[in-house]
Amino acid sequence: MILIELFLVFLKIGAFTFGGGYAMIAMIQVEAEKHGWLSPEELIDFVALSESTPGPLAVNMATFVGIRTDGLLGAVIATLGIVLPSFIIILIIAKFFERFKDSKGVKGVMSGLKPAVVGMIGAALISAARTVFFPEGLQAARFTQVSFWLPLGIFALTAVLAFRKVHPIKIILLSAAIGIGAGYSLGL
Amino acid sequence: MNKNLDLFLTFMKIGAFTFGGGYAMIPLIQREVCENKKWLDEKEIADIVAISESTPGPIAINAATFVGYRTNGFSGACIATLGVVLPSFLIISLISFILNEFQNFKPVRYAFMGIRAAVLALILKALFMMFKKTKKEIFSYILMATALVLTAFVKIDAVFVIIGCGLFGLIWSLARKKEQKNDTD
Numbered sequence: 279m280i281l282i283e284l285f286l287v288f289l290k291i292g293a294f295t296f297g298g299g300y301a302m303i304a305m306i307q308v309e310a311e312k313h314g315w316l317s318p319e320e321l322i323d324f325v326a327l328s329e330s331t332p333g334p335l336a337v338n339m340a341t342f343v344g345i346r347t348d349g350l351l352g353a354v355i356a357t358l359g360i361v362l363p364s365f366i367i368i369l370i371i372a373k374f375f376e377r378f379k380d381s382k383g384v385k386g387v388m389s390g391l392k393p394a395v396v397g398m399i400g401a402a403l404i405s406a407a408r409t410v411f412f413p414e415g416l417q418a419a420r421f422t423q424v425s426f427w428l429p430l431g432i433f434a435l436t437a438v439l440a441f442r443k444v445h446p447i448k449i450i451l452l453s454a455a456i457g458i459g460a461g462y463s464l465g466l
Numbered sequence: 467m468n469k470n471l472d473l474f475l476t477f478m479k480i481g482a483f484t485f486g487g488g489y490a491m492i493p494l495i496q497r498e499v500c501e502n503k504k505w506l507d508e509k510e511i512a513d514i515v516a517i518s519e520s521t522p523g524p525i526a527i528n529a530a531t532f533v534g535y536r537t538n539g540f541s542g543a544c545i546a547t548l549g550v551v552l553p554s555f556l557i558i559s560l561i562s563f564i565l566n567e568f569q570n571f572k573p574v575r576y577a578f579m580g581i582r583a584a585v586l587a588l589i590l591k592a593l594f595m596m597f598k599k600t601k602k603e604i605f606s607y608i609l610m611a612t613a614l615v616l617t618a619f620v621k622i623d624a625v626f627v628i629i630g631c632g633l634f635g636l637i638w639s640l641a642r643k644k645e646q647k648n649d650t651d
Contacts, residue, residue: 290625292522292523292524293522293523294522294624294625294628294629295522295523295624295628296519296520296521296522296628297519297596298524298525298592299524300589300592300593300596301596303589304617304618304624305624308617308621308623308624319578319582322582322585323565323578323581323582325585325588325589326578326581326582326584326585327558327561327565328558329485329585329588330485331485331554331557331558331561332481332482332483332484332485332553332554332557333481333482333484333526333550333551333553333554333555333557333558334481334491334524334525334526334527334550334551334554335524336523336524336527337524337526337527337551337554337555338554338558341554341555341558341559341562342558342562345558345559345562346562350559353555353558353559353562354555357551357555360523360524360527361523361524361527361547361551363522363523364521364522364523364524364527364528364531365523365527365531365543365547367521367522367523367528368517368518368521368527368528368531368532368535368543369531369535369540369543371517371521371532372531372532372535372536372543382639382643383636384520385639386635386636386637386638386639386640387520387632387633387635387636388519388520388635389601389605389606389635389638389639390609390631390632390633390634390635390636390638391520391628391631391632391635392596392599392600392601392606393600393605393606393607393609393610393613393631394609394610394613394627394628394631394632395596395613396593396596396597396600396610396613396614397609397610397611397612397613397614397615397616397617397627398613398614398617398624398627399589399592399593399596400593400610400613400614400618401613401614401617401618402589403586403589403590403593404614404618405618406582406585406586406589407586409582410582410583410586425579428579428583429579429580429582429583430583432580432583432584433583433584433586433587436583436584436586436587436588437586437587437590437591439587440587440588440590440591441591441594445485446485446588447485449584449587449588450581450584450585450588452584453580453581453583453584454577454578454580454581455577455580456580457576457577457578457579457580457581458573458576458577458580460576460579460580461572461573461575461576461579462576466576466579
């Protein structure tokens with residue numbers, strides 16, 4: 279049943295992602311593909327919308343995927359799934375706080391998890407780049423198409439802005455404006 | 467005011483006015499919870515950030531649950547978490563319905579063509595920020611490469627990547643400690 283599937287998948291994502299929303303993207307990509315819930319393009323759009331709306335990225339993404347998959351009830355179930363593991367784990371930790379904080383074991387585990395998160399965000403980047411630049415696989419013909427060079431130009435420009443600490447919302451708005459301008463003037 | 471109601475409204479405000487996820491929320495939580503309401507002190511907030519980073523799940527949820535629990539026990543934890551989630555939930559539901567109606571409009575399609583490229587830049591930035599926070603040593607680089615290849619190309623379930631890397635980190639740090647002990651002996 280789709281609701282149970284949604285709940286379990288987001289429970290899993292909530293229980294196994296460390297380091298915030300971006301680390302989740304790789305995991306949602308794999309799951310959404312496996313279950314056929316949304317296309318790679320839709321997922322990237324959701325990342326953009328989640329960044330441009332208030333609230334935690336993870337909750338926004340869960341609500342989006344849930345609503346797209348099974349309507350409002352799906353959204354409630356997916357959001358509940360992503361929140362529940364955090365909620366339970368933090369309640370337990372809040373009770374045994376002092377012991378947790380200075381635990382050598384926790385530090386050891388974290389020394390392995392931090393690089394893993396970097397690798398997973400890298401994987402999300404590769405997958406998203408493939409969707410944007412080579413939606414139909416690697417083809418030499420792509421290098422002559424506007425639909426390859428335009429996104430590449432926007433990517434280069436927005437990357438510079440992102441590293442200059444321009445706010446993500448401004449970056450998204452600018453890229454939308456360029457997309458609209460270029461789309462009409464080039465007649466794409 | 468009733469404490470739970472106060473918690474609910476405070477965290478709803480935090481949920482409704484922070485863009486860009488958990489880290490952006492921390493300063494606002496600090497201002498509301500320490501300076502305005504005096505529920506917790508600065509040191510406790512710093513602890514919450516440290517803990518949220520080393521536990522799974524969204525940082526915002528972790529922080530809300532923790533502050534709620536410290537302030538008013540289990541019911542406080544429920545209420546604060548609900549408060550921080552609710553605005554997101556309502557706004558996204560609304561946007562999702564609007565998007566459904568307008569996604570085939572030409573300007574919307576063009577806008578997303580641009581936005582998708584910008585999302586790559588945002589992910590790249592997130593990648594760089596996380597990279598900066600990891601220790602620069604060969605052990606980290608090996609784990610990064612392994613996690614990347616397994617997730618991106620082998621498409622192994624990320625749960626196994628997380629568990630495997632966590633275990634590896636634990637064993638590695640224990641082994642290293644033993645080595646240091648032997649050196650001093």
